[in-house]
Amino acid sequence: xxxxxxxxxxxxxxxxxxxxxxxxxxxxxxxxxxxxxxxxxxxxxxxxxxxxxxxxxxxxx
Amino acid sequence: xxxxxxxxxxxxxxxxxxxxxxxxxxxxxxxxxxxxxxxxxxxxxxxxxxxxxxxxxxxxxxxxxxxxxxxxxxxxxxxxxxxxxxxxxxxxxxxxxxxxxxxxxxxxxxxxxxxxxxxxxxxxxxxxxxxxxxxxxxxxxxxxxxxxxxxxxxxxxxxxxxxxxxxxxxxxxxxxxxxxxxxxxxxxxxxxxxxxxxxxxxxxxxxxxxxxxxxxxxxxxxxxxxxxxxxxxxxxxxxxxxxxxxxxxxxxxxxxxxxxxxxxxxxxxxxxxxxxxxxxxxxxxxxxxxxxxxxxxxxxxxxxxxxxxxxxxxxxxxxxxxxxxxxxxxxxxxxxxxxxxxxxxxxxxxxxxxxxxxxxxxxxxxxxxxxxxxxxxxxxxxxxxxxxxxxxxxxxxxxxxxxxxxxxxxxxxxxxxxxxxxxxx
Numbered sequence: 383x384x385x386x387x388x389x390x391x392x393x394x395x396x397x398x399x400x401x402x403x404x405x406x407x408x409x410x411x412x413x414x415x416x417x418x419x420x421x422x423x424x425x426x427x428x429x430x431x432x433x434x435x436x437x438x439x440x441x442x443x
Numbered sequence: 444x445x446x447x448x449x450x451x452x453x454x455x456x457x458x459x460x461x462x463x464x465x466x467x468x469x470x471x472x473x474x475x476x477x478x479x480x481x482x483x484x485x486x487x488x489x490x491x492x493x494x495x496x497x498x499x500x501x502x503x504x505x506x507x508x509x510x511x512x513x514x515x516x517x518x519x520x521x522x523x524x525x526x527x528x529x530x531x532x533x534x535x536x537x538x539x540x541x542x543x544x545x546x547x548x549x550x551x552x553x554x555x556x557x558x559x560x561x562x563x564x565x566x567x568x569x570x571x572x573x574x575x576x577x578x579x580x581x582x583x584x585x586x587x588x589x590x591x592x593x594x595x596x597x598x599x600x601x602x603x604x605x606x607x608x609x610x611x612x613x614x615x616x617x618x619x620x621x622x623x624x625x626x627x628x629x630x631x632x633x634x635x636x637x638x639x640x641x642x643x644x645x646x647x648x649x650x651x652x653x654x655x656x657x658x659x660x661x662x663x664x665x666x667x668x669x670x671x672x673x674x675x676x677x678x679x680x681x682x683x684x685x686x687x688x689x690x691x692x693x694x695x696x697x698x699x700x701x702x703x704x705x706x707x708x709x710x711x712x713x714x715x716x717x718x719x720x721x722x723x724x725x726x727x728x729x730x731x732x733x734x735x736x737x738x739x740x741x742x743x744x745x746x747x748x749x750x751x752x753x754x755x756x757x758x759x760x761x762x763x764x765x766x767x768x769x770x771x772x773x774x775x776x777x778x779x780x781x782x783x784x785x786x787x788x789x790x791x792x793x794x795x796x797x798x799x800x801x802x803x804x805x806x807x808x809x810x811x812x813x814x815x816x817x818x819x820x821x822x823x824x825x826x827x828x829x830x831x832x833x834x835x836x837x838x839x840x841x842x843x844x845x846x847x848x849x850x851x852x853x854x855x856x857x858x859x860x861x862x863x864x865x866x867x868x
Contacts, residue, residue, distance in 0.1 A: 394732075395653050397689055401660030404682055408667035408674075 388432035392416045395437070402435060515611040518597060521569045523549040523562075526606060535590075535613060537582040544583070554579040554587065568594045568607045577614065589618040628832055633706050635829045636758055639765070640704050643730055650729035651696055654689035661686045699725045703754060703761075713748035713861035714756065716785055716792060722753075723760040727768075734768050735776040741784040749792045749858040751837045756858065759830045759841070763796040763854050766826065769819065770800035770852060787860070791839065795855040802850045811843060830856070 389411045393399045396417075403413040416422035419436070509516050515532030519525050525545050528536075536552050538544040544552075553561050557578035564574050573595040579587050592611040596604040640647070661682045668674025674682075699722055720742060731738050749756070764781065771779040780799040785792065803811065803818070810816045814828045827841075834841040839857040846853050 395657075397657040397685070397692070398653055398660075401657035401664070401685065401689075404664040404685075405660040405667075408664040408671075 388412045388414055388430055390414050390416065390422060390426070390432055390434045392419055392422045392434065393437040394418060398437065515609070517549075517609045517611070518606040519549055519565075519609065520606065521565060523565060525549055532611070535582070535588070535611065536580065537584040537586065552580045552582065554581055564592075564594055565607055568596050569604050571596055571604060588613055589615040625836075628836065629708060631825075632755060632758060632829055632833060633704075635825060636754075637704050639758075639761065639826075640700065643726070643765075646730040646733045647696070647700065647726070649733065651693055654693040654696075657689040658686050658693075661689070696725065703757065705754065708755065709753040711750065711752055714751055714753045716746050716749050716756075716794070716858070717742050719753055719757050720760060720783065720785065720794070723757045723764065727761050727764040730765065731768050731781065734772060734779065736768050736771060736779040736781050738764075738781045738783065741782060743784075743786045746785055746787070746792060748861040750861045751858055755833045756837070759833050759856060760794060760796075762826050762830050763794075763856075766854070767796050767798035767800070767852070770798050774800060788857075790860070791857040792860050793855055793857050795853060797846060797853045798851040799846075799849060800851045802845050802852050808843060808845070808852075812841070834858075 389402075389406050391399055391402045391406075391413060393402070393415075394417055399415045399417070403415055406413045416425070422434075509529050512529055513531055515529065515535045517525060517528040517532050525547060528541065528544060533539075533541060533544065536544055549561070550558055560576060561578060564576050567574055573593070575591065575593050577589065577591050580590055581587055590611050591614045592609050594607050594609045597606040597608040599605045665674065665679055665682050665686075668679060702722075703726060720740065724738070724740070728738070760783075764783065767781045768779075771781070778799055782795075782797040784795045784797070786795075787793070807818060811818075812827050812831050814825060831841045834856045838859050841854070841856040843852060843854040845851075
């Protein structure tokens with residue numbers, strides 16, 4: 383697997399976030415977690431290819 | 444006849460005659476005055492007789508009034524010995540003859556759990572106060588009845604309390620009616636809770652899905668690592684700990700829900716208000732999250748316990764939170780703010796829910812507690828009326844008014860701190 387492939391997890395629920403990281407890492411992805419959409423947008427520079435797993439209807443949306 | 448001719452004899456005779464004449468006059472006067480006195484006496488005797496007749500008539504009238512009085516009228520001593528009781532009273536205690544009860548102690552018929560309270564009332568009455576008390580008796584035929592008695596001191600001419608005068612009526616039917624209403628109201632409150640749960644099913648399902656999804660993720664992650672031999676024991680242990688935590692979290696949610704829709708009330712007793720708010724937040728929080736409402740809790744530290752039924756109080760809080768969340772659904776998410784405060788004011792515990800919605804026009808605000816009045820497209824209009832009956836049954840008040848700042852609404856209710864109650868009893 384290509385370790386540059388990153389899954390971005392955005393979820394305000396810590397358990398959902400951390401459990402997804404644990405699961406996705408078991409398949410070999412690199413995982414970046416964010417607690418809100420804003421936090422993700424602020425840190426994402428658009429150059430890293432990847433997949434976004436996004437919770438719906440989070441506070442601060 | 445020289446005898447009469449002798450002058451001193453004449454003189455003596457004349458004197459005697461004069462004396463006799465005087466005597467006759469005196470006796471006549473005495474007679475007159477006696478006759479007068481007799482007349483006066485006769486008049487007085489007549490008056491007294493009339494007065495006595497009148498008194499007897501008055502007493503008879505009073506006795507008749509007391510005898511025909513439909514409520515129990517009784518006199519008793521400080522120790523509770525019955526001195527007198529009217530026929531209505533005898534009927535109330537199911538005594539066939541007055542002598543079955545007169546001269547015995549009232550404590551023989553007062554139900555044991557009310558004896559101390561009644562003793563306290565008697566003591567107060569003999570100290571010159573009057574009082575009202577509700578209690579149960581067990582009649583001579585063994586039937587339990589609810590009584591309400593008004594007790595006042597009966598005083599003699601020198602203002603000394605000589606007996607307790609009690610007017611007592613049977614309030615059993617009234618008590619049963621009250622109980623009936625209480626049961627109906629409990630059923631209504633329960634139906635409303637079940638209804639609320641139905642309305643919240645989707646947000647609650649989402650809330651329950653969170654820990655379950657986390658458990659699935661952790662478990663699958665563990666399996667993959669075990670099968671590939673990649674996971675260290677430490678990593679796997681941490682993941683399984685998380686599985687346990689999330690299972691507990693799911694169980695907590697389910698426990699809260701089951702408790703909330705339970706038909707049985709929690710007992711009426713001192714309750715931890717913070718705990719109730721937390722329980723309400725466990726159920727209402729997910730929905731508020733879904734609606735992107737920012738909830739701020741400002742709970743007073745060291746808040747005394749409040750007196751009430753935990754589930755019913757939780758129901759009110761949950762209702763107020765849901766109303767506030769709904770009231771803000773047309774606001775931009777950034778402006779959806781809900782503040783839940785608890786504090787003490789005028790010796791009452793206050794729970795206040797403030798939203799940042801658009802508020803309500805004055806005429807609407809005046810009607811929000813009316814049954815079947817609703818501003819929602821899918822509402823029954825029973826939420827706030829039920830909340831109000833719950834709060835009022837707890838001896839508090841529920842009110843709503845526009846925010847002092849901004850345009851939202853503040854809804855607040857009060858509850859008795861448990862200390863208060865202890866002092867009253």
